[in-house]
Amino acid sequence: MTRLRTYEELTAAWRALRLLGFRVREVACVGAPRTILVAEYGDPNGPRVSLSAGVHGDEPAAPWALLGIARDGLLDPRCAYRIWPCLNPSGYLAQTRANAEGDDINRSFTRGGTTPEARAVITANRDRRFALALDLHEDFEAQGCYLYEPLRPDASPRFAAQVVAALDAAGLPVQGLDGDFDLGTPAGVEPPYRLERGAVLVDAELELRVFPGLPQSMFHYRRGAQPLTFESPRPAPWDDRIAAHRVFVTTALAIFVS
Numbered sequence: 712m713t714r715l716r717t718y719e720e721l722t723a724a725w726r727a728l729r730l731l732g733f734r735v736r737e738v739a740c741v742g743a744p745r746t747i748l749v750a751e752y753g754d755p756n757g758p759r760v761s762l763s764a765g766v767h768g769d770e771p772a773a774p775w776a777l778l779g780i781a782r783d784g785l786l787d788p789r790c791a792y793r794i795w796p797c798l799n800p801s802g803y804l805a806q807t808r809a810n811a812e813g814d815d816i817n818r819s820f821t822r823g824g825t826t827p828e829a830r831a832v833i834t835a836n837r838d839r840r841f842a843l844a845l846d847l848h849e850d851f852e853a854q855g856c857y858l859y860e861p862l863r864p865d866a867s868p869r870f871a872a873q874v875v876a877a878l879d880a881a882g883l884p885v886q887g888l889d890g891d892f893d894l895g896t897p898a899g900v901e902p903p904y905r906l907e908r909g910a911v912l913v914d915a916e917l918e919l920r921v922f923p924g925l926p927q928s929m930f931h932y933r934r935g936a937q938p939l940t941f942e943s944p945r946p947a948p949w950d951d952r953i954a955a956h957r958v959f960v961t962t963a964l965a966i967f968v969s
């Protein structure tokens with residue numbers, strides 16, 4: 712990649728997908744001078760899937776990968792998708808993790824939402840629950856890919872092993888996780904997860920108790936969805952990061968519809 716493509720290029724590319732049957736619109740961010748792009752696709756009567764990327768503005772491969780996944784026909788049309796192509800437009804423009812007000816949107820899905828972006832998502836989803844919610848990220852500290860799979864009490868992981876196997880099969884780097892890897896757990900708190908190679912298996916009920924601001928994934932979890940969060944290694948070559956998100960989304964969807 713020779714330069715980071717602009718937010719305008721991303722939104723134009725999404726609007727062009729209207730020709731492929733994507734219903735693309737902008738929703739207002741109440742209290743902030745910006746809008747967020749949202750797209751719908753697939754069979755409205757199918758199982759509901761939420762897809763999102765770019766909640767952190769300095770993780771650019773995630774929104775561009777999601778665009779390519781949609782454009783290239785990798786979304787099983789039997790599902791009903793609500794897609795948030797770039798949840799943090801002001802952060803994308805400034806290449807910052809936080810939004811223009813300096814807030815981490817992915818810690819703001821508490822109550823009705825404590826940022827304009829989270830409020831827009833929560834309002835749009837008020838009458839809709841999802842079975843699966845995939846959120847695409849990048850990690851500056853990682854050398855390989857990994858996912859978070861939050862588990863309900865006594866549930867076994869359904870996605871992690873197959874996603875890691877698919878990444879391996881594609882020759883993509885998988886993060887070896889150990890006790891020293893920083894997952895952002897607040898200091899002094901017992902980590903609410905179990906680590907495997909390439910996977911963080913989250914005790915969702917414990918996470919709900921220890922995290923002060925709710926991530927989007929746990930907002931969906933509380934409304935009955937299985938959330939999955941994917942991280943590509945930010946230092947890796949662009950094309951590998953794009954490929955990693957494609958492998959993740961297609962593998963997770965294949966498991967979901969099976």
Ligand SMILES: [Zn+2]
Pocket residue numbers: 766767770848849
């Ligand atoms: Zn992130």
